[in-house]
Amino acid sequence: MIQIDALPAFSDNYIWLLQDTATQCCAVVDPGDAQPVLDWLSANPQWRLTDILITHHHHDHVGGVEALKAATGARVHGPVAESIPARDVALSDGDHVQTLGLDFEVLEVPGHTLGHIAFYSAIPRPLLFSGDTLFAGGCGRLFEGTPGQMHASLQRLSALPEGTQVYCAHEYTLSNLRFAQAVEPDNAVLQQRLADVERLRAEQRITLPSRIGLERQTNPFLRTTETSVKQKADEWTGDANLTPVSVFAALRSWKNQF
Incomplete structure (x- = not known):
């Protein structure tokens, strides 16, 4: 079962935290700031961050990527047509991302x-x-x-x-x-x-x-x-x-x- 929570960042951003309660693996979407995610992981040490999903290159969506990858080794998935820091997987329309038992289709x-x-x-x-x-x-x-x-x-x-x-x-x-x-x-x-x-x-x-x-x-x-x-x-x-x-x-x- 996947649980989804919002980690507030900056004045009005949400970093989405997806949690697989069966495996205690998690993923985040658009971490513009690493600290809210690192704080959650510190408070929940049994959980492991496996994937980072990025929608676009603006700093309030990617600013925390490099620090999170360095701290956790999580795979970074982001659009092929944009410069995404520390990106491991470049995504185009129709590609699929498998994480936490979910199959995400990429829509440009x-x-x-x-x-x-x-x-x-x-x-x-x-x-x-x-x-x-x-x-x-x-x-x-x-x-x-x-x-x-x-x-x-x-x-x-x-x-x-x-x-x-x-x-x-x-x-x-x-x-x-x-x-x-x-x-x-x-x-x-x-x-x-x-x-x-x-x-x-x-x-x-x-x-x-x-x-x-x-x-x-x-x-x-x-x-x-x-x-x-x-x-x-x-x-x-x-x-x-x-x-x-x-x-x-x-x-x-x-x-x-x-």
């Missing part, structure tokens, strides 16, 4: 960065580690890619089974949903989700994981074909956005200034 999802990947496992329950591509209620900024690339990446993730649990890398849910409400003020599912998240954050509790089905209902960046979303995008740009990609680009521009 460019947009936030050009070589960004996500990790998806279907069995025993669908899991997605989406890095900074798909957030709960939102999506990452376009630092390197184009709106067309990011829109295609989000559509690819949106097509995963609706029960897929989404483990993204930041606690951005509340601010994302406040923007989503501005886009879709009459979305009843979104209104309820926002209220739930406001309560969780008031209690300083984590809002993740999300689910693909919930994202389809409440995340405006996955809803670019909805008439109400297009209308709001048109209002923002002052012109008609004729394609889902142009609607997405308008929403991303609006969110950047929200």
Whole structure:
């Protein structure tokens, strides 16, 4: 059985810790800081870190990799198209990573960065580690890619089974949903989700994981074909956005200034 916990890092990052309770082996996703992981391993000396999974090259995702590898000997898996420190296994679209009894398929999802990947496992329950591509209620900024690339990446993730649990890398849910409400003020599912998240954050509790089905209902960046979303995008740009990609680009521009 795999248990997944969040190790907070910096101001709003999550390092995902996967634990196989049968073998007492563990893996981490995007350790931007080694210390939270080293502290957990020190407090749990019976556990062994075997694998480090990296979605993209930004420092808040890779900053702890070299120290963790030096301390544990863990294998480092990361995207082939990006410079990942201490990488052992270079991953391309369609590759597979086996760790802790799980089989993760590598999905290339460019947009936030050009070589960004996500990790998806279907069995025993669908899991997605989406890095900074798909957030709960939102999506990452376009630092390197184009709106067309990011829109295609989000559509690819949106097509995963609706029960897929989404483990993204930041606690951005509340601010994302406040923007989503501005886009879709009459979305009843979104209104309820926002209220739930406001309560969780008031209690300083984590809002993740999300689910693909919930994202389809409440995340405006996955809803670019909805008439109400297009209308709001048109209002923002002052012109008609004729394609889902142009609607997405308008929403991303609006969110950047929200």
